[in-house]
Amino acid sequence: xxxxxxxDNQTTSQYLEKxxxxxxxxxxxxxxGQDGLFLALEGDYQLIVLDRMLPKLDGLSVLSTLRNAxxxxxxxxxxxxxxxxxxxxxxxxxxxxxxxxxxxxxELLIRIEILIQRTGxxxxxxxxxxxxxxxxxxxxxHKVFRGLTEITLQPKEFKLLRYLMEHSGQVLSRSLxxxxxxxxxxxxxxxxxxxxxxxxxKKVEFDGLSPLLxxxxxxxxRMVENx
Amino acid sequence: xxxxTEWWKTTKQASSVWRLTRLxxxxxxxxxSVLLVVLYQLSIGQMSRxxxxxxDGFIMQQTQLSEQLSxxxxxxQFKNQSENSRQYxxxxxxxxxxIGRLNAIPxxxxxxxxxxxxxxxxxxxxxxxxxxxxxxxxxxxAFVVAIDDEYLYTLKAQFISASIxxxxxxxxxxxxxxxxxxxxxLKRINHINQAVSxxxxxxxxxxxxVSKYDDEYDYMALHINTMLTxxxxxxxxxxxxxxxxxxxxxxxxxxxxxxxxxxITEKSQQNLPTEQLQNMLEKxxxxxxxxxxxxxxxxxxxxxxxxxxxxxxxxxQKIIVDAVDLIEPLAEQKNQVLSIESLQSVLVKxxxxxxxxxxxxxxxxxxKYAGEGxxxxxxxxxxxxxxxxxxxxxxxxxxEKVFQRLYRIExxxxxxxxxxxxxxxKAVVQLHDGQIQLLDNQPGLIVKVEF
Numbered sequence: 291x292x293x294x295x296x297x298d299n300q301t302t303s304q305y306l307e308k309x310x311x312x313x314x315x316x317x318x319x320x321x322x323g324q325d326g327l328f329l330a331l332e333g334d335y336q337l338i339v340l341d342r343m344l345p346k347l348d349g350l351s352v353l354s355t356l357r358n359a360x361x362x363x364x365x366x367x368x369x370x371x372x373x374x375x376x377x378x379x380x381x382x383x384x385x386x387x388x389x390x391x392x393x394x395x396x397e398l399l400i401r402i403e404i405l406i407q408r409t410g411x412x413x414x415x416x417x418x419x420x421x422x423x424x425x426x427x428x429x430x431x432h433k434v435f436r437g438l439t440e441i442t443l444q445p446k447e448f449k450l451l452r453y454l455m456e457h458s459g460q461v462l463s464r465s466l467x468x469x470x471x472x473x474x475x476x477x478x479x480x481x482x483x484x485x486x487x488x489x490x491x492k493k494v495e496f497d498g499l500s501p502l503l504x505x506x507x508x509x510x511x512r513m514v515e516n517x
Numbered sequence: 518x519x520x521x522t523e524w525w526k527t528t529k530q531a532s533s534v535w536r537l538t539r540l541x542x543x544x545x546x547x548x549x550s551v552l553l554v555v556l557y558q559l560s561i562g563q564m565s566r567x568x569x570x571x572x573d574g575f576i577m578q579q580t581q582l583s584e585q586l587s588x589x590x591x592x593x594q595f596k597n598q599s600e601n602s603r604q605y606x607x608x609x610x611x612x613x614x615x616i617g618r619l620n621a622i623p624x625x626x627x628x629x630x631x632x633x634x635x636x637x638x639x640x641x642x643x644x645x646x647x648x649x650x651x652x653x654x655x656x657x658x659a660f661v662v663a664i665d666d667e668y669l670y671t672l673k674a675q676f677i678s679a680s681i682x683x684x685x686x687x688x689x690x691x692x693x694x695x696x697x698x699x700x701x702x703l704k705r706i707n708h709i710n711q712a713v714s715x716x717x718x719x720x721x722x723x724x725x726x727v728s729k730y731d732d733e734y735d736y737m738a739l740h741i742n743t744m745l746t747x748x749x750x751x752x753x754x755x756x757x758x759x760x761x762x763x764x765x766x767x768x769x770x771x772x773x774x775x776x777x778x779x780x781i782t783e784k785s786q787q788n789l790p791t792e793q794l795q796n797m798l799e800k801x802x803x804x805x806x807x808x809x810x811x812x813x814x815x816x817x818x819x820x821x822x823x824x825x826x827x828x829x830x831x832x833x834q835k836i837i838v839d840a841v842d843l844i845e846p847l848a849e850q851k852n853q854v855l856s857i858e859s860l861q862s863v864l865v866k867x868x869x870x871x872x873x874x875x876x877x878x879x880x881x882x883x884x885k886y887a888g889e890g891x892x893x894x895x896x897x898x899x900x901x902x903x904x905x906x907x908x909x910x911x912x913x914x915x916x917e918k919v920f921q922r923l924y925r926i927e928x929x930x931x932x933x934x935x936x937x938x939x940x941x942x943k944a945v946v947q948l949h950d951g952q953i954q955l956l957d958n959q960p961g962l963i964v965k966v967e968f
Binding site: 305308309312370378390395396444445472474475476485486489507 | 767768770771772774775778779781782791795798805806809827839842843844847850870873874877881
């Protein structure tokens, strides 16, 4: 797995390189738009982390040139510009995700993993039934069973559980869960997602059944691995 | 007519122009009235004064004659006068008979010099005419002297109707001049007002149109425009400085965050305690959050036009339901009842995420400050929504202050918060050309938002 990081700030790119290498990725760095575009066109990368503002050639131009050349690898945009319109601009140019600086390294790693998994086809969208351990979700009838017991969920709880089950085994950050379920782009900053998770947990892990949802300190939540 | 009522409304509002019009019309009426009075006194007044002077002379003459002449001589003289006088109509009543032109002494006739009007048949005109006359008592009887002054009365009547027409014309002239004047002045003042209110609503680039007349309004417009240009420039400078500070501070703070994060990863790999580092990280995130929120506010207040370009037609109903869904478990934790009333479709042109944040902030505030077991209601109204609770509410003196940046009510300081939530709410509502009001629920608070 090779990842290209196009970022002009030395400190940030070094942290990214170190953190990504720890996760087992191979990392190439470029510190300006021109070099980044050259590497992206020539090399074979699973994912690109692209800064929005770069010397020589700015991030959005790199992205559109890349897409015009037919390169379809996922691109995660990093930007200090935090506004909905900026985000829309970035995603419209062909970006797959958008993260505002300063960001939590864990958040970035979570999102990179999700993007790679999405393109890797590990997530089969044609499936109508999701299953993790003895938890089953029927996407057509919107019914959820733990073993033989049916669990009644509210629409948002259903969406939340579905997202967790689709990404079982992965750590999902609070803001990622919020974006996926509520579809508004901002960080609610409070423990509101924790409260929703606690509620969901109560419904899914009733009667002392084995826990399925883990809290990962300082990062987010994870549904146990699907086996 | 519509135009006239419209003018009346705006003129009433613009009281200075209205006062000027009134003053101008009153002065015009006064001048015309004085002129008319002078004219009257010089013409008709002079004539009637002269007439009564002559009549007084005649009466005096006859009285003296009656005293000096014998009775028969006086009657002879009087008959002669009565037959030959062109001016006066005369009659002399003695104890036995009535000499002169009249058949009888008119009833209710006043004694001289007060005149009474009475009708009399005049052969000269072959018609009944009104004459003015009076009764003068003598030693041996009394005589009536009257004068045919109908022409004077006609003249007076004509003069009065002419005066009324003149005054009406003056009034009309006053009103028309006032209207024309006020419409022109108001139009120009309105140009200024419109531009100023655009600036007030955050569009600092608005300028007042300068006309070609080069008059005092143009000078005022030019001065205001220059002032606005300077103001806009200062704002840009401040925004530039804020952004520079933001960028300069956020980058090292971001690096600090990365450092702490990798430190935590390392320590947890070696199974060392990371508690303290986690706390540091949380504090740092609070600083970064406050910083981002302040920057965002600045942008919201300044880049109105830019934001409006991305506005879409939205249904508030969906946003309200989503926000209530999100907050509901928080309320449940505090045994609060959160309900939606009169759910209905309300279309607003705006930014979904920003409007969601308005609802999220308001509902979170309600849940946070209303206390254990409170009732929180979201009520949709035709142009917006109300959020009410039965908590402690906000005192009148603090209702405006809570919208200020970083302002926190003294008694709520122990509750976590940054004092930016309501500031953001107000900025977003203003961005959508809406209004936000804080009202009393007795007890509790009602937040009313209308678009």
